[in-house]
Ligand code: HEM
């Protein structure tokens with residue numbers, strides 16, 4: 001670690017990981033209600049658990065992205081972060097807004113659109129804090145070296161902020177409401193966040209494989225080009241049935257199918273650079289998370305996305321457990337794993353030790369990833385059965401649900417294993433650094 | 447990747463292409479907005495009551511259990527076409543009474559069955575909510591869902 005201000009990433013990572021743990025806890029609560037409907041019925045209804053679960057996910061990923069940015073930006077720009085004070089202040093405001101939203105939910109205070117439940121004052125604080133962050137990092141970037149990696153990263157973050165502004169627009173016409181709601185939800189995860197993912201991936205590959213920057217940065221532009229060329233019109237896969245014109249059915253089907261391309265490119269990119277690189281980086285856990293993220297993102301977003309994206313398939317599967325299966329694996333592979341990869345990579349430098357607790361970290365990788373895959377499979381089976389019984393045969397919703405109990409029980413089991421793996425990861429990252437490196441490798445770190 | 451494509455070339459293609467696709471997407475969205483307001487939804491029927499009903503729906507975050515035209519949570523039944531399911535298209539008065547009755551009867555005391563909370567809504571709020579369901583049911587959804595069960 002060359003720049004003192006990179007240390008600012010550490011508090012961001014700590015807050016993000018705490019919220020990650022809470023997110024998983026709320027997921028387990030919600031999954032328990034599916035299995036035992038009377039569970040906590042008098043204390044907290046399902047909808048509060050669910051909004052806590054999904055909001056924590058988004059909030060911690062954003063805090064994670066900010067931490068990643070504070071970590072890599074000084075190094076890429078070859079200059080210290082513009083204002084450490086602003087970074088601390090920004091984190092404080094964001095944490096207050098996030099915690100404030102979470103706490104209000106427990107008392108039934110919330111807004112009412114999915115993922116955008118934060119009370120208005122929280123939305124405003126989130127915006128303010130994010131703008132402070134963008135200002136701070138843009139100043140850093142302007143003062144320093146501009147690489148493809150930090151330029152694309154900042155572009156992704158700025159665009160995420162701009163599209164977020166649609167959260168403040170809530171028209172009375174439900175169809176129009178949905179039309180622009182997707183401008184946040186879809187354009188984030190299948191558009192501008194891919195810029196963030198791509199640049200984080202490129203950064204990790206440059207650092208850990210030692211492959212020439214020129215080549216990696218060219219790939220980066222190709223990947224984000226594929227992402228936006230397909231992902232913007234790909235929004236059409238959400239416009240099939242909400243009152244939009246019929247042309248979205250062919251348009252959305254074609255362009256959202258092309259959305260597989262950037263994820264395929266990312267997994268090829270990652271493995272190609274891994275094999276091409278001669279450097280055997282001592283932080284193998286970080287390399288594992290990096291390759292894993294590209295791979296699981298390809299399956300979760302690419303394969304599971306394609307599964308239900310064609311309009312004549314989506315006509316039957318829309319809004320079933322198939323969607324929940326895809327949502328979990330896609331978010332996990334593309335964004336959760338990528339942030340965990342950067343944290344795993346950065347932690348030894350931030351704690352000023354050689355790569356540590358590698359074995360434990362890799363165990364948490366395999367356990368968490370297998371359990372998330374298992375959860376995805378069981379939800380996919382549930383979704384296929386649901387689609388057939390309800391959408392094809394026309395069986396009543398509640399009757400169909402009673403056929404799915406076994407799948408929901410397995411989802412709960414998988415969720416419990418995920419929680420254990422998260423704990424292992426936290427111990428590996430924040431716990432005492434036990435593991436010594438074999439002699440001779442030590443010089444290569446960083 | 448071949449030598450033909452340099453980094454700067456790749457960057458320029460990215461900026462040019464993204465701008466093009468963004469403008470196209472924005473134009474089609476603008477057209478869809480117009481289409482929704484004028485063609486696929488009931489413009490005159492979008493009354494104060496419907497708008498208030500939408501806010502009742504949002505105030506209690508019904509979307510985090512139910513789906514509405516297929517979006518939302520998957521814990522409870524689809525409600526985009528609940529008006530049709532309750533026979534509102536043939537017999538609006540009895541559908542309205544039945545829907546209000548269902549909401550007021552919560553929580554049903556059936557152990558082992560998923561619970562819908564009691565929301566303590568006023569008569570006015572219940573009427574507005576039903577208006578919102580009636581309006582939503584009339585959206586031209588390209589024939590979705592495939593079956594009235596939702
Ligand atoms: C990392 C990238 C992605 C993430 C995080 C993601 C996440 C999600 C989530 C959370 C939903 C549910 C939204 C809701 O609440 O209604 C969803 C829906 C959907 N996604 Fe993705 N997705 C990604 C990429 C993709 C890709 C590449 C495709 C297509 C190839 C795709 C196809 C779909 C479709 C068709 C739906 C609608 C499902 C329905 O009709 O119910 N997704 N996605």
Ligand code: HEM
Nearest residue numbers: 024027028030031323324327331332336415418519520521
């Ligand atoms: C312990 C592990 C987990 C359990 C038990 C769990 C459980 C659940 C449950 C019960 C729901 C509500 C589904 C419904 O409405 O019917 C849900 C929604 C969701 N969860 Fe999780 N979850 C877990 C981990 C995660 C992780 C790690 C992520 C992110 C990668 C995630 C992302 C989401 C998303 C995006 C939704 C909304 C899905 C949609 O709208 O389609 N969950 N989860």
Ligand SMILES: [Fe+2]
Nearest residue numbers: 186190235238
């Ligand atoms: Fe999408």
